[in-house]
Amino acid sequence: MRDYDEVTAFLGEWGPFQRLIFFLLSASIIPNGFNGISVVFLAGVPEHQCRVPASANLSSEWRNHSIPRQMQDGREVPSKCRRYQLAALANFSAQGLVPGRDVNLSQVELEPCLDGWEYSRDTYLSTIVTEWDLVCEDDWKAPLTTSLFFVGVLVGSFISGQLSDKFGRKNVLFVTMGMQTGFSFLQVFSTSYEMFSVLFVLVGMGQISNYVAAFVLGTEILGKSVRIIFSTLGVCIFYAIGYMLLPLFAYFIRGWRMLLLALTLPGLLCIPLWWVIPESPRWLLSQGRLKEAEVIIQKAAKINGIVGPSIIFDPLELQDLNSRKQQSHSILDLLRTQNIRTITIMSIILWMTISVGYFGLSLDTPNLHGDSYVNCFLSAVIEVPAYIIAWLLLRTLPRRYSMSSALFLGGSVLLFIQLVPPDIDTALIVANTSDSRIYTSCQLPW
Incomplete structure (x- = not known):
């Protein structure tokens, strides 16, 4: 069978059809810029210290001295995970003793943050850290959330290629875009850290899968001279645009649920692309679906204002191709x-x-x-x-x-x-x- 690029050379390299596919597929990558780095703000860790409840019966002076001080980055800051025993401080307060003069605070025993934490709202109004107190003994959970996202990316990397080979580039592209958007939306309503993390794994799977599918679909539809531009200045710069929009959204929306919702909704704008972006003619030919491939090429020629040949792909060539023994491949071939x-x-x-x-x-x-x-x-x-x-x-x-x-x-x-x-x-x-x-x-x- 003749080379695909040779058969479709009459379409040209950079007509209206190619430009449309170039920019639409590139634009579909913008939400990936949100999801890949969004955990920077969703799991931000603000300044925090132990909460001292009003029921502790402390004078204002003892309340101000209820949190021990420690050195951090060359400055003295309140301890994040310990406080002085409130029962002891309440006893000192009731006796009218003065901290530092009558009582040496270094001799007072410490206790963990039994009543939770107070978080600074200077940078974030809320994050998953403040929502579920992922600090001190649980401070490993926020980094684990990021790791779980990349576990999803790893799984998606393994299966996305096989799925697109079997079901088509376009189908996998839109299913995984829906997966990324849908599970991100469900994350907004997470009731626990565990629920948020499991959904984040699925978001990671969708994020990498639609990226790979869009990348492959574009390189298979576009001509030789455009493929390098598409894979660098196209896909990657639009990813960077999404990345640039992330801190802008986060700056004006400081609560993690509303921020995640704002980052999720743009994914809905990709729905109309289903009726515009075609399947890969190369993949259709590999599946023996010659007529469908010809329809796409003829439509592309019409968009480019070109009258294509009446028969683009010779059925005899396709029969000859299909009659050959098809060699199966797996990841073990690597x-x-x-x-x-x-x-x-x-x-x-x-x-x-x-x-x-x-x-x-x-x-x-x-x-x-x-x-x-x-x-x-x-x-x-x-x-x-x-x-x-x-x-x-x-x-x-x-x-x-x-x-x-x-x-x-x-x-x-x-x-x-x-x-x-x-x-x-x-x-x-x-x-x-x-x-x-x-x-x-x-x-x-x-």
């Missing part, structure tokens, strides 16, 4: 020979390194000096020049040179950032955000 096994292992190591660098730095933006919303926005904005540079490198340099130089630069920045004095906040922020975008460029399909 380990079958020495050469492909080496490439597979190297790719796995590279992707692990890149993902740890990118998401580790991106998810750490609240811990940087300065405003967390500004830091997150800058981290997203700087992705755009990174993608443009990566696109230029893909056009001009061999892949291995581009990849190795980007990784070397990223690793060097991580090493030398330790030499920046901690009081130079701007330099630290710039170095961290720049380094994460270096890893961004490494994620592209070199």
Whole structure:
């Protein structure tokens, strides 16, 4: 059978049909920018200390001294997880004793936060941390939520390709977009940490699956000269747009439930795309559905103002293709020979390194000096020049040179950032955000 690109060359490379598919598929990635990093604000940890109930019968002076002080980042702050025994303080208060003068507080026993915590509302009105008290003994639960999201991403990565091969790129794209939007919506009504976390796993599965499906669908529909642009400046920049919108939403919506709802609703705008985005003609041909593939190509020709041939795909060629023994493949084929096994292992190591660098730095933006919303926005904005540079490198340099130089630069920045004095906040922020975008460029399909 003739090459697909040769058969469909009459459509051109950048007509109205190709532009429509390019921008619609790229736009469908915008919600992925929300979900991938949203946990930065959904699970934000505000300043907190033990709650001292009004029933403790403490004078205002003893109430002010009920929380021990500790050093943090060179400054003295209230303890987050301990308080002085309220029964002892109430006894001192009833006797009219003065803290520090009559009573040495260092000799008073401490107790955990038996009455819960008081949270600062300067940055967040509410997060899942303040909702379910994920602090102190339970402070491991908030990071676990992020890990569970990426467990979903891992599972989705394994199954999305097989599902799109079996059921079609378009079907998997829209089912997983619905999965991402639907389960995000259900998260808004979570009644427990466990419910939120289980739903987050499913959101992660949908998030990566629709990303992969859109990526594959676009590369199969678009021509050779447009595929690199689509996979870099298209899909990736629209992901960055979603990422940029995240801190803007979070800045104006400080409660986690309303924020999550606001981030979920834009996914509904993708519903009309079902009637506009076609199935991959390449996939239809691989399934022997020649007539459906021809209808899509003829429609594309009409949109481009081109009169296509009456017969695009020769049925005899398709019969010859189908008569050949179809060879089945599985993931084990990636380990079958020495050469492909080496490439597979190297790719796995590279992707692990890149993902740890990118998401580790991106998810750490609240811990940087300065405003967390500004830091997150800058981290997203700087992705755009990174993608443009990566696109230029893909056009001009061999892949291995581009990849190795980007990784070397990223690793060097991580090493030398330790030499920046901690009081130079701007330099630290710039170095961290720049380094994460270096890893961004490494994620592209070199």
